[in-house]
Amino acid sequence: MTQQQPHDPRPATQPGPQPGPQPGTPPGSRHESADTSDRLHRPEDLAAHAADRAPTPDRSGPPPGDGSPVTDHLADPLADPLGDPLTDPLADHLATPPDVSPSDPSADPVRDADRVPAGPPPAVGPPQWTPTSPPPASPATSPAPPPSSRPAGPPAGPPVGPPAGPAPTVAPTVAPTAPPATAGEAGAGGVPAQPRRFMSATDFLDRRADVADHGPATWGWRGRVRRWSGGLLSPAMGRAEAAHERDRAAVQRELSGPRTIAFVNPKGGAAKTTGVLAAGYTFGTVRGGGVVAWDNNETRGTLGIRGTRGHHRNTTRELLGDLGRFDDVAQSRIGDLGSYVRTQGDAHFDVLASDERADVTGTIRADDFAAVHGLLERFYRILLVDTGNNMRAENWLAAAAAADLLVVTSTVREDTGYSGLWMLDALQDAGHPDLKHKTVTVLSDPSPKVDAALARDLVDVYEQRTRAVYRVPYDPALVSGSVVPYARLSQETRRAWLTACAGMAATL
Numbered sequence: 001m002t003q004q005q006p007h008d009p010r011p012a013t014q015p016g017p018q019p020g021p022q023p024g025t026p027p028g029s030r031h032e033s034a035d036t037s038d039r040l041h042r043p044e045d046l047a048a049h050a051a052d053r054a055p056t057p058d059r060s061g062p063p064p065g066d067g068s069p070v071t072d073h074l075a076d077p078l079a080d081p082l083g084d085p086l087t088d089p090l091a092d093h094l095a096t097p098p099d100v101s102p103s104d105p106s107a108d109p110v111r112d113a114d115r116v117p118a119g120p121p122p123a124v125g126p127p128q129w130t131p132t133s134p135p136p137a138s139p140a141t142s143p144a145p146p147p148s149s150r151p152a153g154p155p156a157g158p159p160v161g162p163p164a165g166p167a168p169t170v171a172p173t174v175a176p177t178a179p180p181a182t183a184g185e186a187g188a189g190g191v192p193a194q195p196r197r198f199m200s201a202t203d204f205l206d207r208r209a210d211v212a213d214h215g216p217a218t219w220g221w222r223g224r225v226r227r228w229s230g231g232l233l234s235p236a237m238g239r240a241e242a243a244h245e246r247d248r249a250a251v252q253r254e255l256s257g258p259r260t261i262a263f264v265n266p267k268g269g270a271a272k273t274t275g276v277l278a279a280g281y282t283f284g285t286v287r288g289g290g291v292v293a294w295d296n297n298e299t300r301g302t303l304g305i306r307g308t309r310g311h312h313r314n315t316t317r318e319l320l321g322d323l324g325r326f327d328d329v330a331q332s333r334i335g336d337l338g339s340y341v342r343t344q345g346d347a348h349f350d351v352l353a354s355d356e357r358a359d360v361t362g363t364i365r366a367d368d369f370a371a372v373h374g375l376l377e378r379f380y381r382i383l384l385v386d387t388g389n390n391m392r393a394e395n396w397l398a399a400a401a402a403a404d405l406l407v408v409t410s411t412v413r414e415d416t417g418y419s420g421l422w423m424l425d426a427l428q429d430a431g432h433p434d435l436k437h438k439t440v441t442v443l444s445d446p447s448p449k450v451d452a453a454l455a456r457d458l459v460d461v462y463e464q465r466t467r468a469v470y471r472v473p474y475d476p477a478l479v480s481g482s483v484v485p486y487a488r489l490s491q492e493t494r495r496a497w498l499t500a501c502a503g504m505a506a507t508l
Helices: 045-051 088-095 201-210 220-228 239-251 273-286 318-319 336-339 364-379 394-403 416-427 451-465 489-508
Strands: 259-264 291-296 350-352 380-388 405-410 439-444 467-470
Touching: 201 239, 239 273, 239 350, 259 273, 259 291, 259 364, 273 291, 273 380, 273 405, 273 439, 273 489, 291 318, 291 364, 291 394, 318 364, 364 380, 364 394, 380 394, 380 451, 405 416, 405 489, 416 451, 451 467, 467 489
Parallel strands: 259 380, 259 405, 291 350, 291 380, 405 439, 439 467
Antiparallel strands: none
């Protein structure tokens, strides 16, 4: 039996499409089959209704957050346009582009977590946008989009630095760079130069030796004050004594090899022999030996007569006959020369005399000079050569060619002065190179009183032709013509020859 349905007093529904249950309405709800205006909607209902009514998005278009500052903040309804009040002021200060004021509420705050240390600005090219930096702003551009609207992945290509522009308020951390190269570290064209050389221990000692104090005074009143006070008062050296010590140091300087000094003047009586003996005495006593004076006269000279005589009478002639004894360099000794040279005692130098026998004929040739010269260079450091008066002789020319230094000796006389100048003209014409710089002049006074005007003229003309001119005073110990008494030479003569020898050593 069919049950009769109760009568519904509501009017019948008009024909047409009827609204069905709303999407998202839970089953069993009293609103499941009706859409009435007094219905209460939950948030889930509103979200489902908006999703049904929204048009299908075009997947081929740009993704949300396409960089538009007007609409990008609507793409994410959860984005907070006001930002975090605790952290965003600092982010605004660090990440706001220079043309956007930090106080603008529409500016995009960049979170500390999203910010990375800025790299160096690119050298050239337009600014590029990277995921870690906001896009560059221009006067016509609105503030940058919020962080949530940025693309999920980095764009293709290596990341670049932030756009070029004014530096931010907070300076970025800069990696330390190498110090600029100094003049000693880099040369022209960027090629590294030689490393800077610092003073070594040897350089230090050399510099200290150059400035070493020579000690207290011993000359004049300064020396007397020092002696009378028992050393309590020690005045410094005067100029003359200090110059004397400098000359001694110059004479004692080291030489890189044997040196030959030839004393030349084609006129007899020009003080060549006395000059050789005085120079031998000075070099020998100041340097402490290693000096030989050699009479290179082609026939017979007087050096052996003016020097201290020995216990033998051997000369250059006998040495030439016995040169075979010294052929073996390993077996020959300087002591073997003792039977040919004559020692000068306290003067600390030796003399090799020329031939003294009247029955011997012949002359010394250029080959003879070369043989004896080579032998003496093996055993002596300084060779003083006394030459003869014949400048056309072979051994004279050989001595002038082999000499490291020429010493023109002359007295304050017009004839001897002229003879020396004539010789220099002849050597210049013969083609001797650099004659002026390898020649010095020693001008001796032949008497206690000389012509001052002539002396000035000779000094002037020889200064033009030679490296230097040294004056030697008159000494009565040299007038007799006998053996030179070295111990009786005056202090003025010794000092004058010390100055002259210091100049010779400086030239060597």
